Amino acid sequence: MKLTGSSQTVTVKYEIRAKFEIEGVVEKPDVIGAVFGQTEGLFGPELDLRELQKSGRIGRIEIDLQSKQDKTTGSIIIPTSLDRVSTAIIAASLESINRVGPCQAKVTLEKIEDIRDTRRKLIVDRAKQILHKWNIETLPSTEEVFKEVAETLKPTKVIQYGAEELTAGPDIENAKEIIIVEGRADVINLLKCGITNVIALEGAKVPDEIIKLCKEKEATAFLDGDRGGDLILKELLQVTDVKYITRAPAGKEVEEIGCKEIFTALQQKVPIEKLKAGKRERGKVMLPKKVTELVQELNGTLEAVLLDEKVEQVERLPVSELAEKLQTATGIDMVVFDGVVTQRMVDLANEKNIRYLIAARISDAVKQPLKVNILTFADITSNNR
Numbered sequence: 413m414k415l416t417g418s419s420q421t422v423t424v425k426y427e428i429r430a431k432f433e434i435e436g437v438v439e440k441p442d443v444i445g446a447v448f449g450q451t452e453g454l455f456g457p458e459l460d461l462r463e464l465q466k467s468g469r470i471g472r473i474e475i476d477l478q479s480k481q482d483k484t485t486g487s488i489i490i491p492t493s494l495d496r497v498s499t500a501i502i503a504a505s506l507e508s509i510n511r512v513g514p515c516q517a518k519v520t521l522e523k524i525e526d527i528r529d530t531r532r533k534l535i536v537d538r539a540k541q542i543l544h545k546w547n548i549e550t551l552p553s554t555e556e557v558f559k560e561v562a563e564t565l566k567p568t569k570v571i572q573y574g575a576e577e578l579t580a581g582p583d584i585e586n587a588k589e590i591i592i593v594e595g596r597a598d599v600i601n602l603l604k605c606g607i608t609n610v611i612a613l614e615g616a617k618v619p620d621e622i623i624k625l626c627k628e629k630e631a632t633a634f635l636d637g638d639r640g641g642d643l644i645l646k647e648l649l650q651v652t653d654v655k656y657i658t659r660a661p662a663g664k665e666v667e668e669i670g671c672k673e674i675f676t677a678l679q680q681k682v683p684i685e686k687l688k689a690g691k692r693e694r695g696k697v698m699l700p701k702k703v704t705e706l707v708q709e710l711n712g713t714l715e716a717v718l719l720d721e722k723v724e725q726v727e728r729l730p731v732s733e734l735a736e737k738l739q740t741a742t743g744i745d746m747v748v749f750d751g752v753v754t755q756r757m758v759d760l761a762n763e764k765n766i767r768y769l770i771a772a773r774i775s776d777a778v779k780q781p782l783k784v785n786i787l788t789f790a791d792i793t794s795n796n797r
Contacts, residue, residue: 424471424491428503429522432477434484436515440475446512447473447488451505459501461490469493470502484512488519491527499524568603570596573611574621581608589630591678592622592654594644597667598634605671610634616644618651632656632681636665642779649684656681662755662779682783699768699792706748707770707789716749738764746770753778753786 432443448461457463464470470492477486488506492499509519573580579596587609593599595612602610613622625631633648635641637660648654658681660666661673669677702723710717716734718726720743729737731751738747738760746768747761753774761769761784770787778786 423493424527425493426491426496426499427525427527428488428490428492428499428506429525430488430503430506430519431522432484432486432488432509432512432517432519434512434515434517436482436484436513437479438477438484438512438515440477442513443475443477443486443488444473446509446517447506450509450511451502454505454508455501459498459505461502464492464494484515487522568606568608570599570603574619576619576621578611578614578619578621580611583608584611584625587629589632590625592626592631592633592648593666594636594641595667598665601667601669602634602674605674607674613644616647618647623652626652626654630655632658632678634658634660634666634677634681636660637662637779638665639779654684657684658682659779662759680783703746703748703770704792707792710748710750711772711789712750714750716747716751718744719746719748721745735760738766755779758784758786 434443451461453460461470461473465473470490472491474489475486476489477484490502490506492502494502503521503524506519507521509517511517568582570579571582571584572578573584579599581599581603584590589609591602591607591610593602593610593612595614599610599612611622611625613619631652631654633645633654633656635644635657641659645657648657658677660669660677664673666674700723703719706717706719714731715728716731717728718737718741720726723746726741726744727737731749734747734749734751735756738744738757741764744764744766747766748768748770750772753769753771755775755778757769758778760766766784768785768787770789770792772789774786774788
C-alpha cells in the first residue's frame with residue numbers, strides 16, 4: 413500500500429490509530445499542530461514527525477473529529493514505513509499530547525495495524541474466490557466425466573494387417589516389439605488387457621507377414637499351453653527369427669486366461685537361444701560325476717534326492733512324497749528321482765526355479781518346458797569332474 417506524503421511516496425507497513433478527547437471546540441489544523449508541535453524534539457530528528465514526513469517515512473496524517481456540547485472527539489491515523497520499534501515510539505509519543513490549542517486534551521492509542529497482514533488477508537480471500545470460480549469453470553460436468561471414462565472402457569478394435577489380412581492390434585505397425593499369438597480370440601483377449609502390439613498366426617502354417625515382421629521387429633511368441641502350442645513352436649523355430657517364447661499355463665489357451673496370468677507369462681518369456689540350446693543338449697548331457705553316481709545309486713529305489721546349486725544333498729525322501737515336498741521347498745537347483753516326470757512336476761519345478769529334473773522316465777503328456785531341463789537316467793554321462 414502506497415500513500416503520498418509531503419514530498420515522497422510512502423510504502424505503508426503500519427498504521428498508528430489513536431483517539432482523542434478535547435475539553436472545548438477545536439478544528440483539524442489545531443489537532444495537526446498539536447501532533448507535530450508537542451512531539452517535536454522529544455527524540456531528536458530521527459523521530460521528528462516533520463522530518464520523517466519530508467523523507468517519506470510517514471504519510472499524510474489523517475484527522476477525523478466532531479464537536480458536541482463543548483467537547484471535541486475524534487481519531488488520528490498515521491501511516492508509517494518505519495520499523496516496529498520506531499513505530500511504537502511514535503505511537504507512545506502521541507499519548508503525551510495534553511493540549512490542543514488552549515484546550516486540555518487526552519490522546520489514547522487504539523492499535524497499531526500491520527497493513528501487510530491486512531493485505532495478505534485480502535489477497536488470500538481473493539485467491540479463494542478466484543480458485544472457486546476457476547474450479548467451477550474448468551471442472552468437467554458429470555456427463556463429461558462419464559463420457560471420458562466410458563471411452564477408456566471401450567475395447568480396442570482389431571485391425572486386419574497386411575496382404576494376408578491377419579488379425580492384429582492397432583499398434584502392430586509402429587511398435588518395435590510385437591507379440592505373436594495363435595488366433596483371433598487370443599488377440600482380442602490381449603487387447604482387453606491393454607496390449608495392442610499383438611498379431612495372430614491364424615493357422616498352423618506361419619504366414620509370410622509374420623516371417624517378415626520377425627525380421628524387422630523383436631518378436632515374442634505367446635502360445636497355448638497344449639499340444640497345439642508345441643507344434644506351432646516347432647514351426648516358428650524353423651521359419652522365423654522370433655526372439656522370445658512364452659506359454660499359457662499347462663492345459664490352458666491364451667484366449668481363456670486373465671490379465672494377471674497374461675502379464676506373468678510375458679514377464680517369464682525365455683530367449684529362443686536358450687530353448688534351442690536346451691534341445692541340442694538333450695540326449696547326452698555332461699553333468700558332475702557326483703550326479704552320475706547318484707543316478708546309479710537311485711535306480712530301482714523309488715527315492716528322490718534334492719540338490720542345491722553346489723550339488724550338495726539337501727534332502728532324500730520317497731518319490732511318493734516328492735510333489736508335496738516341492739510345493740514348499742526353497743534353494744533347490746536339481747531333483748534326481750527314480751520315477752516319472754509329469755506335467756505337475758514340471759510346473760512345480762518351473763515355479764520354484766529348479767533347473768534340472770532327472771528321472772527314470774518322462775511322461776508323453778509333458779509339454780516342452782522353457783526354464784527346466786528334463787533329463788532321463790539314460791541321458792546322464794559324467795564329465796569326470
